[in-house]
Amino acid sequence: MTTGSQFRTDTVHRLTRKGHQLKVRVDDLPGGAEYGFVLVAGDIADGCLVRIHSRCVYGDVLGSEDCDCAAQLDRSLDLIQAEGSGVLIYLEQEGRGAGLVAKARGKNVQEHTGVDTFSAYQALDLKPDSRDYLLAIVALLRLDLESVRLLTNNPEKIRPLRYVGIRVEVRPLLISPPNDDVRQYLEAKRIKRGHLIPEELTAPETAAPNPESQSMPLVGYAFRAPRWRTPKLPTRWDPRRRTRPEPARAALITLRETDFDTVTVWEDDDRPAAPRTRGVRARLWQGIKRWWSATDRAQGFAGQVPPRVA
Numbered sequence: 001m002t003t004g005s006q007f008r009t010d011t012v013h014r015l016t017r018k019g020h021q022l023k024v025r026v027d028d029l030p031g032g033a034e035y036g037f038v039l040v041a042g043d044i045a046d047g048c049l050v051r052i053h054s055r056c057v058y059g060d061v062l063g064s065e066d067c068d069c070a071a072q073l074d075r076s077l078d079l080i081q082a083e084g085s086g087v088l089i090y091l092e093q094e095g096r097g098a099g100l101v102a103k104a105r106g107k108n109v110q111e112h113t114g115v116d117t118f119s120a121y122q123a124l125d126l127k128p129d130s131r132d133y134l135l136a137i138v139a140l141l142r143l144d145l146e147s148v149r150l151l152t153n154n155p156e157k158i159r160p161l162r163y164v165g166i167r168v169e170v171r172p173l174l175i176s177p178p179n180d181d182v183r184q185y186l187e188a189k190r191i192k193r194g195h196l197i198p199e200e201l202t203a204p205e206t207a208a209p210n211p212e213s214q215s216m217p218l219v220g221y222a223f224r225a226p227r228w229r230t231p232k233l234p235t236r237w238d239p240r241r242r243t244r245p246e247p248a249r250a251a252l253i254t255l256r257e258t259d260f261d262t263v264t265v266w267e268d269d270d271r272p273a274a275p276r277t278r279g280v281r282a283r284l285w286q287g288i289k290r291w292w293s294a295t296d297r298a299q300g301f302a303g304q305v306p307p308r309v310a
Helices: 057-061 069-083 100-113 117-123 134-142 155-163 180-193 247-256 279-298
Strands: 013-017 020-028 036-041 048-054 086-091 147-151 167-171 221-223 264-266
Touching: 048 069, 057 069, 069 086, 069 147, 086 134, 100 117, 117 180, 134 155, 147 155, 155 167
Parallel strands: 048 086, 048 147, 147 167
Antiparallel strands: 013 020, 020 036, 036 086
């Protein structure tokens, strides 16, 4: 069992979290408290769980739902508490090392331009990520840890530990995005910083079909608004001009003479009068046909006898 020969022991106490108690001890990071602290839970050994976490005031303190920082910290502490031991290294590197004011300026750029957080930093002449993990490495070496299970999605935290000879087993923290802002944030981290986040976790959600919003089946009668089309003039001897067709035949002629834009559906009891539902352009076309018929009669065509149709 590793105890850490350079780690203080006068800070051991019980921590109650989510109804359970856990023995912890705390020490400052090498260099002083302004750089962060180390929290050791239980009796650690090689292969214990380790979380290296950078401070996020918005998420950790204010409960912001614009990032996954608080969710990752909470998940890490849940895993450490369930196992009974582990290490939390809390770094004072707000805003990916740029500070809280720079982080707020970046959010202002995001809201006004719609770019992601890394592009917003570049627009402000800031590095997308200026954090370093040297003090975290020194803290782990002081704890005499030769291997760890690292709770992270960030490859920039994995490489430095392996560089100094610490064996690292990566345990990704897969957080389901609670809203579209977090989903876009995770997508930017995956694409631009190479975070170990599955693509399907950041894919836009497909809305489940709402039964109440489904189109109702066509019932009753459908009258549709016609578009203008070049009329096909019947010949002067067309028998349809001399005799009034039966209602069924008239309905077929009406549908053939119109083109369809929209459909209005109603029940039999609510069916309006047909001429009123056909639209202005349809009534105009009927008026033009009546005018043509009147013109033909004025020219004497109405008195001619049409040939018999077999």
